[in-house]
Amino acid sequence: MNWDKFAPWAHKVVDWTQSYHNGISDLPVRAQTAPGAILNALPAIPPDGPEPVEQIFRDFEDIVMPGMTHWQHPRFFAYFNSNASPASVLAEFLAMALSPQCMLWQTSPAATEMETRMMDWLRQSIGLPDGYHGVIQDSASSATLAAVLTMREKALDWHGNTQGLPGQPTLRIYASSEVHTSVDRAIWISGVGQDNLVRVPIKGDWRGMDPDALDAAIEADKTAGLMPVGVILSVGGTGSGATDPVAACIDVAEKHGLYTHVDAAWAGSAMICPEYRDMWAGTEKADSIVFNPHKWLGVQFDCSAHFLKDPEHLVKTLAISPEYLKTHGAEGIINYSEWSVPLGRRFRALKIWFVLRTYGLEGLRDRLRNHINWGQKLHDRIAAEPDFEIVTSPMWSLFTFRYLRDGADLDDLNLALVNAVNDDGRIYLTQTRIDGALVIRFQAGQFDCTEHDVMMVHDVVTEIARGLA
């Protein structure tokens, strides 16, 4: 194929995209294929000669589509959503048409300067004060890794990068048991080591870190000659939406001079609605904050918004500029590759620009408020069923519940239920563990879902549960 032959196929892809989305509600949400089915349908050896695009396209429909889980399905209530609004998809088409590699200002000034402006739009949208600077990371995991490396290097006066960790004091980082596994991986990769991730006890309905226990843990480590370097806080944890008392924990961190990072990967999007900002009060004092517009805001994967109070610390930790990456003769420019672990970067700001302009903040707020209100309504209906119990109450649109049956092993029963629900295909839910118990987890956040879609969860779950052998 050359560019002269491109347009008819591109038109076909566009038409296909629209009809896919228009009919998506009729598809089973989770792929219904057995492991290995797609692998076996793909030839074991690569083609020697060219094949017609007609055939490739047919195989895409016949082989690939049955093996897809439909993340843009309005009844996707598993994990967290990864929304791709139509405006975002258009922007990505354009970004793909250009396919720039935006590592430096001069490798596409528009990408860099739009990133600066869009990150400031997002900063204002979620109510962070002036003075925060933002960068788009490929994932919250990357942002958290960058924050952990910054904690490490700031505490070691940037000697870790040069000398390595042997011979340095033992570094300690604090988080609750409810933080995402990306925190553990950042601790491993940074060389801090899992044993030095201190799990601070949680308390209360929000399953948040106990600030007094945090203070005591830091004091005890100092007494033992260890070196506390940072605190990682959770706002809207993945399992049940666990949220730390951010203000009180940051006060403790500040008292000890520790760097703070807030992981609000999912719930950060809710902060476009001013009424939810109380729930993360204190975040406006954090050194580093991440949230994923690619989850709830309709700006498709990948797009993680990382805000820094003082980007100098991060840049000093991550920037390397060999001669071949230097930009001579341009003052006051930003090279965002100095703010992230990967060097290469896609043009991600374009889709933020398209989405914020197409829907406006009010349009996005309406969607999120609906998800949260419908989630509450579904919670009330499930709570009213005598053979179901709510395990954790709604945090934004997320809650967990269990099916009860006398004499049954409830973990086995609920795992069987969630599997049966997903085999049925009308809705998609996942499980998690709360204090050791296996529970079913619900969250609403799909861009196009309706109240009817959310209420179907009650009908499908009760019907399937009561039919279980």
Ligand SMILES: *Cc1c(COP(=O)(O)O)cnc(C)c1O
């Ligand atoms: C989704 C999620 C992450 C990981 O996000 P990636 O962008 O996939 O790395 C981290 N923390 C929380 C709380 C999340 O919900």
